[in-house]
Amino acid sequence: MRARMMTSAFALGFAVVGLAIGPATATAIVHGAGVPAASGLLSHTSTSTNWSGYAV
């Protein structure tokens, strides 16, 4: 998890304003973790709602 200070447009568009400028762990942009959503494990051609690429 990586944090973004709540001064960006995302703070206005996506977040709860009351959490602005909190500690690093209060709000964050997250990459590739904590957002489960995948299918197709049996075919090994997975689909996801948030990421694309290759894994080994």
Place this chain on the structure above:
Amino acid sequence: MFTSVSGTWTQPALNCSGGSLASAYWVGLDGDTFDVPTSTTVEQIGTEADCIGRNTSDYAWYSLYPGGPNANLSPSAYPVAAGDTISASVVESKGPGGAQEFTLTISDDGTGNGTSWNYESPTISPSSPVQLASAEWIAEAPSFCTPARCRTLSLADFGAVTFSNASATAVSTTTTTIDSISSSSWRHDPITMVTPSATASPGPLLSSGYSFTVTYASVSGHGHSHH
């Protein structure tokens, strides 16, 4: 287990038509929760390219999730621009007593903005041991999280991004393998992002498995603006 991953990509030029949209490009270890559902961590480094209205915001970052640290590199000290060639790696090593340590590196050749730089993270010890069960090369829509919930941000139109020099290192008790995504030493899985508004699809592996391109496609009838 995988002890390193590396790759190169060109920071894409976004088509920002309005709204808050995001995209991220990274290499990492342990992020494949599809095939390794027990993995709860990811060690990763990469770049972000966001749309804020019709403007773009580009920067580099690294993270050990969830224990941290997580960091955005200062855009003034480490500027990222469309057209820059970015190379990044995550390397695991053993510290005192055999404890896991990570070093994350990223470089920018300055093609897009004329400023080249290299960054190497401090040596990072994870708060608890990680599995090193997968390696991945990813283009994604990052998520915005509060303590209560996460929301996947709308994916910015990045056109296409090509990963190259994609390699990983795997070690066993007897061997060390350094090879491309398509190595016979491991299985590789393409992952396609599918949302109601956009898809991002990895193309075939090229250059003996060292390269592939992820292509963005909007879904007809769905806009991207958020208000």
